[in-house]
Amino acid sequence: MSATPVPADLLQRLAGQATVGAWLRAYDAHWEVSQTDDEVRSKLEVLSRFCLVCGKEPDELVAWLFRETPEGPRIRLKRRRRVMALIDEFEREHGGRPAGNVVRSFLIHNGVALSAAPLR
């Protein structure tokens, strides 16, 4: 999944973002697992590469996908579609479906409903 190593300080910065913490906690809670440091690091590397591609850091990306309304936050559907297309492109060029699914998992556990075309 990895290409050029991602600097440790960048990974540390990503790990400190609220949406990344929320993702990792929600993933562990949902799947009733405890991810190892290596698993987390591998996911953060993928996420960091996607952040470079989309030009936004994790917290910024999630915030960009929502808008505030009097009834609470709503997903911006056009932006969501753009990000879905970007993930498709990202996985073609950076590590295939497993890499794309890391990004999708990050978004899903932050409340952005999306999926991938099943492999069939």
Next chain:
Amino acid sequence: MEFKQVVGRRRSIRYYLPFRPVEREKVQIVLEAARLSSRAVNADFVQAIVVDRDALSEEDRESLKTPTTTAQLDLAPVWIFWLIDPTAPRIGQTSLKQLVDVGALTPSHGWSHAYVDNVVWPQVLQPILADPGTAVLVAAVEAGLAIDQALLAAVDEGLGTQLTALNAANAKRILGIPDHLIPIWIQLLGYPAEDPEAGGQRPRSPFEQIYFEGKYGHPFERDEMVVERLRAEGMIMPEAPYPWRKDEVRALSRMFGLPE
């Protein structure tokens, strides 16, 4: 399958074998079951279009999805678009008299051609037709009866099935649906890739909390002997989640390359 087992084993299936086609005969049986449902005014409140998933372009498939309808659409080989018709009671004057003629609506209950012409048509059906909100409400309920029979027939035929939301405007455009019809659900059909019990009976509110006797708020007392009988006969199934459900979902996700 026994009726109680059909009711008990029905689940909204979200993982299908994408490569296994559904026999045309089984699709017809699903439609036949819907056609025979109970229906007010003996009118066609619901119509359907059967679509082969692979006959749609990728672009069209994508445009039919909503944020809550995703991979299951790509996995299920057959999609039935259910359409409701709020104008269906327009045939009521004729269809009700037909029910009088065949002995369904009888004079012993007050029915006659004159009653249909002078009372039911002008005082009941025409006002419903004149009020779009009521007409849609009536049509939705009637369609639900038919669609539920279609779901149960699919289970009886050993298929997986589910109702899923759709982008109605795009469905109308892609499928050439007339303006007076409203696409309400897509019923997916296919052979389940997940266990047909899909991890067990989904949570339901306690029986006494939603069913009453005599007056609202007075619970209809649930007889545990009946519950036991229904368990034995397969209508009341073990509750979700089965201990292995998350492992099953993870395995399915990985098999189809879906996110976790």
